[in-house]
Structures are given as structure tokens and as C-alpha cells.
Amino acid sequence: MELQQMRYVVAVAETNSFTRAAERCLVVQSALSHQIARLEHELGAKLFERTTRRVRLTPAGAAFLPAARQCLEAAERAAAEVAAAVGEVRGRLSVGLIPSVAAVDIPGALREYRQRYPQVRVSLRVGASDDLVEQVKQGTVEVAFLGLPTTARPEGVSYRELARDRLVAVVAPDHPLADEPEIDLRRLSSEVFVDLPAKTAGRAQSDLAFSAAGLTRDVAYEVTNADFLARLVGQGLGVAMLPAAYVAQLGGVTTIEVVDAPARVEYIIWSPGSRTPAATAFLRVLGVPDTEAAS
Incomplete structure (x- = not known):
């Protein structure tokens, strides 16, 4: 069993095509097919079902694929460790x-x-x-x-705190609140909100703050992308609360200080x-x- 054969199997599995896999691996298709056939013979099982219309993994192929990826990752890491030992990072x-x-x-x-x-x-x-x-x-x-x-910490990983930042209210430029120098959560709670999905860490910052103040709010739109969230706010579909340092990068919206706003902590984490x-x-x-x- 050779690493190159494993690379070919992974390529076919990811492209669902012997032709595209050969193009990715920079070999002719006949050579790739021959090597996979040799591997199947050695394993005593077919890894792919081939028809004129599609290629898909067999149960044996599905079982083989994760181990093949692990072997390739281990080989790549071994090469990287050797390179690092002689002063080269790759x-x-x-x-x-x-x-x-x-x-x-x-x-x-x-x-x-x-x-x-x-x-x-x-x-x-x-x-x-x-x-x-x-x-x-x-x-x-x-x-x-x-x-x-601020009430949470990354668990099970190494981390370093990078910064702390208060959240600010974000509204459309023509929103009735846009000219206010500052507001509080109670005033904001009567507005329709655009926010991140429920139960995410980004959403929890605001949810916890409103809950602690004994307030509820209407989150009409849930989005996973903060830039798109700001675009919805800019169209007047709702208001939002975002970190002040991040809002500084946005256009088309107006920010308002929130006197009792929650804060968030940015971290870098690693294994x-x-x-x-x-x-x-x-x-x-x-x-x-x-x-x-x-x-």
C-alpha cells in the first residue's frame, strides 16, 4: 500500500470522478485507475462503484477513506517536522x-x-x-x-485574551434613534432586532444583557454573517448590537452608545x-x- 494510492483514492472520493481526480493529481487517468485497482486487489475489496454516470464510494471505500486521510496527514506532518528541524517551515x-x-x-x-x-x-x-x-x-x-x-472562557484549549470591547447599537441612518447621543437597553428593547443565531456566543452577549435587565426583545432576523447583518440594518429592517471596534469598519449604518451595554472578549486559541x-x-x-x- 502506497501513499500515492491513498492520494488517488481521496481525490476520486472528493471529485466523484476518475477524470477530475487524475487532473487534480496531474497524472493520466489510466495510471490513476491502475493504481486504485492494484490497491483494491491488495485490500480484497472494491472501493468505488463505477457507472457511466457516476462514481461513488462502496461501504469498504467509506471505511477506508478516513484512515487514508489520516495517513496522508501524518506523512505530511512528518515531512513538515523534518523541514522544521533544518530551519524550514512548510x-x-x-x-x-x-x-x-x-x-x-x-x-x-x-x-x-x-x-x-x-x-x-x-x-x-x-x-x-x-x-x-x-x-x-x-x-x-x-x-x-x-x-x-465576559462571563465565558474558552475551555479545553490554550488561549490568550486579545481585547475587550463594548457593544454599541447599530441603526439605519434615517432611523428615529439615529440622532440620539446615547440610549439604554430598555429603550432598545422596543425595537425589532437583527442578530446572530440563538445559542451562539455572539448572540449570548446581547441575550444575557437584556435578560439581566429584566427585558425581552423581538429578534425578527437571524443571520450568520455580521456583514450581512449590517446590510439588513442599513435597509431599516431592524437594529442590532455589535462590537464598537468592528462597527468602525462598516459603512451605511449609524452607531449609538449604549450606557448599559454588554461587552465581549476576543481570544486567540490553539491546541x-x-x-x-x-x-x-x-x-x-x-x-x-x-x-x-x-x-
Whole structure:
């Protein structure tokens, strides 16, 4: 069994096509098909069902695929560790972030990282804070940026606090409240809201604040993207509460100070266990000392 055969299986599984898999792997289709046939013979089971219209995994193929991916990841990590031992950082880096990160200039950090370590391939995942914590625990994301209420802390991961920021009210420029210098939660509670989905960390910041004040509110629109949330607010479909530092990047809306507003804390998190050289190098670019990254 060879690593190249595993790469071919993964490529076919991800493209559902021997032709597209061969193009991805930069080989002729006959060579790819021959290697997969050899592997199937060695395993004593067919990995794919082939028809004139589609290619799909057999039950044996579905069982083989996760292990094949793990083997390829282990081989890639082994090569990266050897490269790091001789002073070269390469491999892959998976970074997760919430849409409203404001404490770090993510594009700027990635640009600096690419300039220092051009042989590392970086992938980005945007998601909710709670989901990103789980992905770091599982190892599918190596470094992530979160925003949590002041009452919460990331659990099961290493972390560093980046910044604290108060939430402000965000309204359309022609909204009746737009000229107010400041308001309170009670005044806001009578408005229709646009917010993040229920039970997410970003939503909890506002929910907890209104609940603590003994107030309820009407959330008419739930969206997962903070930029789209602001677009809905700009069209007068509702008001929102967002971190002040993030709102400063937006256009087409008006912000109002909220005297009893909740706050959020931005964190950077990473695995408490072993890290790839690529992840350690990224933490270094972000100013996380090696001693802290190794904690």
C-alpha cells in the first residue's frame, strides 16, 4: 500500500470522478485507475462503484477513506517536522475566525506570514465561536479567533485574551434613534432586532444583557454573517448590537452608545497539545511567545 494510492483514492472520493481526480493529481487517468485497482486487489475489496454516470464510494471505500486521510496527514506532518528541524517551515495551516474579528488585522497577519513562510498553504474557516473551539479540540483547525461574553472562557484549549470591547447599537441612518447621543437597553428593547443565531456566543452577549435587565426583545432576523447583518440594518429592517471596534469598519449604518451595554472578549486559541511547525510559526507572527504557545 502506497501513499500515492491513498492520494488517488481521496481525490476520486472528493471529485466523484476518475477524470477530475487524475487532473487534480496531474497524472493520466489510466495510471490513476491502475493504481486504485492494484490497491483494491491488495485490500480484497472494491472501493468505488463505477457507472457511466457516476462514481461513488462502496461501504469498504467509506471505511477506508478516513484512515487514508489520516495517513496522508501524518506523512505530511512528518515531512513538515523534518523541514522544521533544518530551519524550514512548510506544510498546511488551518485558521478559524468569527466574521467580526477586530482585535487583529487578519489579512495583514496572513500577508506577513506568507512573506516569512511562503511554503505553507493556509486555509481559512469562518464560523461561530463555540464551533471553532470544538474544531480546535478535534484538530481540524489549528488556530482560531473568537469572541465570547465576559462571563465565558474558552475551555479545553490554550488561549490568550486579545481585547475587550463594548457593544454599541447599530441603526439605519434615517432611523428615529439615529440622532440620539446615547440610549439604554430598555429603550432598545422596543425595537425589532437583527442578530446572530440563538445559542451562539455572539448572540449570548446581547441575550444575557437584556435578560439581566429584566427585558425581552423581538429578534425578527437571524443571520450568520455580521456583514450581512449590517446590510439588513442599513435597509431599516431592524437594529442590532455589535462590537464598537468592528462597527468602525462598516459603512451605511449609524452607531449609538449604549450606557448599559454588554461587552465581549476576543481570544486567540490553539491546541494545548502538540502543534505543527506552521501553527507555532503563525502564533509567533501574532506575538504569542514560544513559551506561552508551548503551555
